[in-house]
Amino acid sequence: MRGLWTTERVKAAEERVMARVPEGALMRRAAFGVATVALEVLAGRRRVGLLVGAGNNGGDALWAGYFLRRRGVAVSAVLLNPAKAHAAGLAAFRRVGGRVVERLTGVDLVIDGIVGLSARGPLRPDAAEHVAHLDAPVLSVDLPSGVDPDTGAVRGPHVRPAVTVTFGCLKPVHALADCGEVRLVDIGLTPELAGPDLLELEVSDVGAAWPVPGPTDDKYTQGVTGIAAGSATYPGAAVLATGAALLATSGMVRYAGAAAEGVRARWPEAICTGTITDAGRVQSWVVGPGLGTGLGAEAVLRSVLEVGVPVCADADAITMLANNPDLWDARDPDTPLVLTPHDREYERLAGEVGDDRVAAAKRAADKFAAVVLLKGHTTVIASPDGRVLVNRARSSWAATAGSGDVLSGLIGALLAAGLDPLLAAGCAARVHVLAAELAADGAPIPATSLLAAVPDAIRAVRPLTA
């Protein structure tokens, strides 16, 4: 797992390290890392421009300019606030022939040192003006200027870097916003960092957690997933969610609802019944996709919540829980529940999402004692015990109708297999994104193609030796 630390924690760790090392050493280490990556990106081209802000982020840029000059690169710098430019960095930059200019022209690469960890609010107008006229690829120092370091929120003009070079550890912005390729430079911070604020699953974590049958397993021991989704008029959601549960694990899948005929036709291996009461025992329920929000659907949701097995509540189930809070009474709060809202569903359930998506997911997880998976380009998954996972999309191919039905089927199957609910949601989200990428391969896809790519995505995360 990769950790991400908030700016407050990073600054505190930096202070402790700085107290032990000679003045300026940390900044020069950071800047040397920036210069090294810049030379890689330049690939032989030799003109670099710096945008230098008022703080240490600008200091990093100036010292990077110093190291690049010593490698024979032509470097010019715009000082956005000359009186406050980092004094030692500027002196070193000038000493090796770095030029201070009013505007960057004719450069092969721009190094964005406008603002870093202490960024507050939108870019100042003069910085915004320079950003608007950038016409070369950008390397951002620490994070893209104009993007909030802790929330990834963007208010107004901001830098869109090809690459971001950050120091010591990843910060929330690196998962929550588009930073281009993110490169991490070691500046000796790790020993000072305690447990991270956010976690990102790596492929190997997902592979290790994904349930696969052992020699003594059968269809029951791997968990039976129940799907309460779809309607006679709209069987699609039921077909997709059932298919996802079938492809996710080797456990059995029971479908219960009005779309039984459609589901049986597409997935003969699913056990289909018309009602929840006829469905038999399951180890988890997926409820909501395409279910509708009428009285019948409410009765289904109530029965599912009463069973006392882990539940993934999606789509219409979320709307019903928002419209009729009495439904919460049906749930035993000790039974795991995973809620998978997009922003509008979240609003119905818990008010505005706002700029801070991590805080929003945590708020709802706390309020409902549930794992809350807030969908977005970066999905944020918060557990009521305080753990938070983030899952970067890396592309937008999963943003297609029916894609959410596939995700809830995957989550349901992992819950039935007995995974910790946060891990179930995190692993499902990761494989879902990967399946979308594999299926799309550069062109838009319908959710059926995403679903068909689920086995390939699971193969891609599984350990090679198994």
Ligand SMILES: NC(=O)C1=CN([C@@H]2O[C@H](COP(=O)(O)OP(=O)(O)OC[C@H]3O[C@@H](n4cnc5c(N)ncnc54)[C@H](OP(=O)(O)O)[C@@H]3O)[C@@H](O)[C@H]2O)[C@@H](O)CC1
């Ligand atoms: N600490 C360390 O050991 C190490 C730190 N390192 C580096 O230091 C960076 C943090 O440096 P920092 O704390 O000096 O602040 P920083 O982000 O440069 O900005 C502060 C200035 O920006 C301004 N400003 C604020 N918001 C703005 C906006 N929206 N748009 C425009 N301007 C804005 C504000 O000035 P104002 O305009 O308010 O007068 C303020 O003075 C960190 O990201 C890393 O790169 C590395 O060298 C490794 C070692």
Ligand SMILES: [K+]
């Ligand atoms: K920056």
